Amino acid sequence: MTRLSLLDLAFFIAENEASPKHVAGLHIHQIPKGVKGGGASFARQLYEEFLTHSDVQPPFDQVINFVSAGMMPSWSTADSVDLAQHVFFHKLKAGANGRDDLYALTARLHEPMLDRSRPLWEVHVIAGLWDKQFAIYYKMHHAVADGITMTRWGVESLRTTVDDMSVTPVWTFDHTRRSRGLGGKKRLDQAVAGTVWKQLTANSKRAVGIGRLTAMLALEAVKLTKNAIALPFMASGNTPFTGNATPGRQFATAAVPMARIDAIRKVARATLNHVALTCLDGAMHRYLADEGVVLDRPITIQMPVNLRREDEKAAGNKIGIILVDLSPPTDDAYVRLRNVGYSLRNVRAMIDAVAPEAVETYTILTGLLGQIAGMLKLADVITPMGNTLVSNVPGPAKRLYLKGAPLLEMHPVSTLPATHLLNITLFSYAGTLYVGLIATDALPNLSRLAAYVEEEIATLEAAVGIA
Secondary structure (H helix, E strand, O other), X not given: OEEOOXXXXXXXXXOEOOEOOEEEEEEEEEXXXXXXXXXXXXXXXXXXXXXXXXXXXXXXXXXXXXXXXXXXXXXXXXXXXXXXHOEEEEEOOOOOOOHHHHHHHHHXXXXXXXXXXXXXXXXXXXXXXXXXXXXXXXXEEOOOEOHHHHHHHHHHOOEOOOOOOXXXXXXXXXXXXXXXXXXXXXXXXXXXXXXXXXXXHHHHHHHHHHHHHHHHHHHHXXXXXXXXXXXXXXXXXXXXXXXXXXXXXXXXXXXXXXXXXXXXXXXXXXXXXXXXXXXXXXXXXXXXXXXXXXXXXXXXXXXXXXXXXXXXXXXXXXXXXXXXXXXOOOOOHHHHHHHHHHHHHHHHHHHHOOOHHHXXXXXXXXXXXXXXXXXXXXXXXXXXXXXXXXXXXXXXXXXXEEOOEEEEEEEEEOOOOXXXXXXXEEEEEOOEEEEEEEEEOOOOOHHHHHHHHHHHHHHHHHHOOOO
C-alpha cells in the first residue's frame, strides 16, 4: 500500500457534495473520413472497444483506505475493476446537438463526487455532436493526479499519426512504474541512501523556506515590498466570484489562436502567462461592471505552480498555490499588461527563492484556513483568500489522434473550493489556447465572461499596435 502525501490527503478532507475534488478534461474529436452513419456508430464502437481493455493498471486500479492498521490513509489495489462502473456512453438528443448542450452535459457529469469504494476515475464517450464529431469526458480525483500529470497520461494514450489505429486507453498504462536499469543491489543501495538523505534534508529546507516566506509576507504587510506575494484574505469580497459553493455546475469555454498571443508577446516582450492573465483580468473587470461591481483594488487570483522536478513523473500532486494580484483597475489594456507582468515576475522570483517543500507547506496551511471557512459556511461574510483560481496547464503542441479520429479541442474542467463560485484553467493544445471556466450554477452569465475573454485579445492587440 502507498500512503498519501499531506497534500493528496487534503483533497479528501476538503471534499463534500458542494465541492467535489476531481479534475477533468473534455476532448472533442472529428469522426474519421469515410465513416458511415453520421458518426454515432463510430463513437459507440469505440466505447464498446474501450470495455474490452480490462487490463487495468495503477493508479487506475487503486482504492482509498482511510483506516489501515493505524497507518495514515493509503492506496491499495482493488480486487477487481468493473469497467462498466467507470466507462459510460451518452448520445445527445436529436436536434439538441449544439455546443451548449454538450457543455450542459459536461457540467452535469462534473457535479457528483466519485464513489470512494471504487477506483476514483470515469470516462464518458459522448456521441451526437455537430459536424460528425464526438467527445470524451475524462474525470479523475485530484488526490490521484494533478492537472499536469493527468494531461501527460492522456497524451500517452493517444497517437501522433492519423493512420495508427491502435487503441490503448489511459487506464491500461502502468503510470506508477519506475524506470529500471542495470545495477542490481548497488542501484537499490543508492536508492535507499538517496531516500534517507532526502528525508534528512527535506525538513531543513522546509524550515528555511517557511522562514523566507514569512519574512516576505511580513515585508508585504508593512508595505516595504510591492507584489512579492499577495497577502491572503485581502481580496475584495464585493464580487460574485466568491461565496459558499453550491452543488450545481455550469461550464463555458473560450479559445484563442496561439498565433495571436505570440504576436502580442513579440511586440510587447511578454510571456504567454502575461498575455493570458491580462485578457482574463480585463474580461473579469468587464463582467463585474455588468453586474454593478466596480473594484478599487486589483483582482487577486490563487494560482497553482508546478513544484515537480523536470524528470519527476510520479502520481499524486506536487503543486503549490500562491496568491497573485493582477492589475489595479485601468481602462488601458497595455498598462494592464505591464502591471500583470510586473506582478508575475516578482512572484516568480519569490517562488525560485524558496524550497518547493516550503511552498507546499504554505499551500496546506492557507488551504486549511480556507477549508475551515468553507466548513463553517463563512464564505459569504468573511474576506476571501482570493477572488478566483486561475491555473495554466501546458498541453501538446502537435495534433493527436484516437483510432484515426483527430483530436480537435482539449478543454480543461477543474474543481471548485468550498469558498469559490468560479475556477478558470488555461490549456494549450495544437496552436490554440483553451480557457475552461467551471462555476456553480449560482454565478450569473458565465458564457458572457467566456465571450469577454476572446474579445479582450482584440483589445490588447489594438493597445500594442497590432492591426
